[in-house]
Amino acid sequence: MRAYDIIAKKRDGGELTAEEIRFFIHSFAKGDAVTEDQAAAWAMAVFLQGMTAAETAALTEAMVTSGETIDLSPIPGVKVDKHSTGGVGDTTTLILAPLVAAMGIPMAKMSGRGLGHTGGTLDKLESIPGLSIDMSREDFLAQVRSIGVAVAGQTADLVPADKKLYALRDVTATVESIPLIASSVMSKKLAAGADAILLDVKVGCGAFMKNIDDARELARAMVAIGQRLGRRTAALLTAMEQPLGNAVGNALEVAEAAAILANRDDCGFGPLSTDLREVTVELAARLAWMAGKADTVEAGLDLAEQTLLSGAALDRFRRFVEAQGGDSRVVDEPERLLPQAAIRRPLFAAQAGIVTALDAMAVGRAAALLGAGRTRKADPVDPAVGVVLHRRIGDAVEAGDKLAEIFANDDRWQGAAQALGDAYTIGRGDRHEREGWAKPPLILGEVYPDGEWPVQK
Known part of the structure; x- marks a missing residue:
């Protein structure tokens, strides 16, 4: 069995057998019969041609058996x-x-x-x-x-x-x-x-x-x-x-x-x-x-x-x-025993209306700017920093109401404030429209x- 043939078969739209998938994945994990270049070519072939349900299950099983597994049977009940x-x-x-x-x-x-x-x-x-x-x-x-x-x-x-x-x-x-x-x-x-x-x-x-x-x-x-x-x-x-x-x-x-x-x-x-x-x-x-x-x-x-x-x-x-x-x-x-941020900065609504959108990714970016996340696995994370929301989609607000609060440990709060402000969309509406706003389904x-x-x- 050769990695080349397996790559070519998948490239041409063929369905791989469980044995072929197991050989390819285990060999790649061990670093012997499948190189990184070949694994990258195979991944691109899968990306372009897809996999059947049987192939996907076989791939999963091959990855599971490439290393150790945890036996939970000594624990009673359904885990x-x-x-x-x-x-x-x-x-x-x-x-x-x-x-x-x-x-x-x-x-x-x-x-x-x-x-x-x-x-x-x-x-x-x-x-x-x-x-x-x-x-x-x-x-x-x-x-x-x-x-x-x-x-x-x-x-x-x-x-x-x-x-x-x-x-x-x-x-x-x-x-x-x-x-x-x-x-x-x-x-x-x-x-x-x-x-x-x-x-x-x-x-x-x-x-x-x-x-x-x-x-x-x-x-x-x-x-x-x-x-x-x-x-x-x-x-x-x-x-x-x-x-x-x-x-x-x-x-x-x-x-x-x-x-x-x-x-x-x-x-x-x-x-x-x-x-x-x-x-x-x-x-x-x-x-x-x-x-x-x-x-x-x-x-x-x-x-x-x-x-x-x-x-x-x-x-x-x-x-x-x-x-x-x-x-x-x-x-x-x-609130007393967890790590505390040195700086707290509120974000206020500039106008009255309804929160019609609150971009989750923009809020995430604001937290990341403060140091709550990492871009590389080796990056440190600051446990104290982040964002707390005070208004969500569907909430009625008046000008000057607190929308959110930033928790920071340095001047990065300023960039986070800009990102957080961009996350909120406040639509104008009269009182009747605000009260009738439907909460989006979860x-x-x-x-x-x-x-x-x-x-x-």
């Missing part, structure tokens, strides 16, 4: 995982993980760092004083058995083929390929060992997928992979036209998550996003159904709401922080192995 395709102010994991654990569903989560406009889940957690995301495999499993939840960094031995292939795709204009994206995401989820996987596919200007058709295609591809490889998999399509949470920035997002878990009205830095809470509860409901804790999604919604309102999820978050070495007092006093669709159904309330 679940959630993956978001990424957005701005997407703090769902910090709320969802303890909430699901408090519902009696184990979540053993391997997460990554952020690369782009904001930090990733690990960056957010590391803004909690003392908290460590470096855990041995034994400690990771023991913590999930003990309290139902652990979040740790991905090891270099987990899906090494994906790491090598993604680095090539990033510099060869082959990132935007549905089969390659789907297999990249699902290989990491499958290697992490969960029995049930829920995918949160973001749609909108602040997401990787800008329109609903592309998002649905990606969701279907990932769900099909999970089904073919024996995992219960579903996807939720959620809106990302504006930031999901009001907080955009690592410590600020932790504060908002803690306040939602505590059923508070604000996080000490500003108001809470009802959108963030709603999407998190919707995700929890589906995980409850997928794990067999609820007979229907509607029953899962009831269970998630009851668990959140009872304070059990907040207590589980406190135990989780403490178990991973963090200062658990942060859960109750985030849940845009669902995908299951046997088809797609609308959300049922």
Whole structure:
């Protein structure tokens, strides 16, 4: 079997066998029979010709078996995982993980760092004083058995083929390929060992997928992979036209998550996003159904709401922080104990009207300018800086109302203020028009192995 023949076959529109894909991917991961040039040519052939569902599943399985996998079988119950395709102010994991654990569903989560406009889940957690995301495999499993939840960094031995292939795709204009994206995401989820996987596919200007058709295609591809490889998999399509949470920035997002878990009205830095809470509860409901804790999604919604309102999820978050070495007092006093920015600058509305648009990517860029994100993996992240939104799409404002607030540690706040101002669009309207403005939908669709159904309330 030769790499040349496999590349040529895919270039000419042929369907690769599972054996050919496995040979190619494993050889590339080992660095023996497939060179980087050949892997780049193969990725371009896939980008241009696409892949069948069988090929995509075979690619995913090959990437999974290129390295170590995590065996969660010693943990009783149905183990679940959630993956978001990424957005701005997407703090769902910090709320969802303890909430699901408090519902009696184990979540053993391997997460990554952020690369782009904001930090990733690990960056957010590391803004909690003392908290460590470096855990041995034994400690990771023991913590999930003990309290139902652990979040740790991905090891270099987990899906090494994906790491090598993604680095090539990033510099060869082959990132935007549905089969390659789907297999990249699902290989990491499958290697992490969960029995049930829920995918949160973001749609909108602040997401990787800008329109609903592309998002649905990606969701279907990932769900099909999970089904073919024996995992219960579903996807939720959620809106990302504006930031999901009001907080955009690592410590600020932790504060908002803690306040939602505590059923508070604000996080000490500003108001809470009802959108963030709603999407998190919707995700929890589906995980409850997928794990067999609820007979229907509607029953899962009831269970998630009851668990959140009872304070059990907040207590589980406190135990989780403490178990991973963090200062658990942060859960109750985030505005005092989390890293604090030296500079706070408000952004005011210049006119009265309705917020008709709030560009999520522009808000993300503002946070990145402050140091909340990174452009290269080696870049440092400032945990204290970011943006807190005070007005969202559909909100009526008067001239002089506070739209948002910038948290900074140097004069970069000035550039961030310009970017943040550009994010808001305020349309003029009389009082009647403002009161009648419809809130844009958050849940845009669902995908299951046997088809797609609308959300049922």
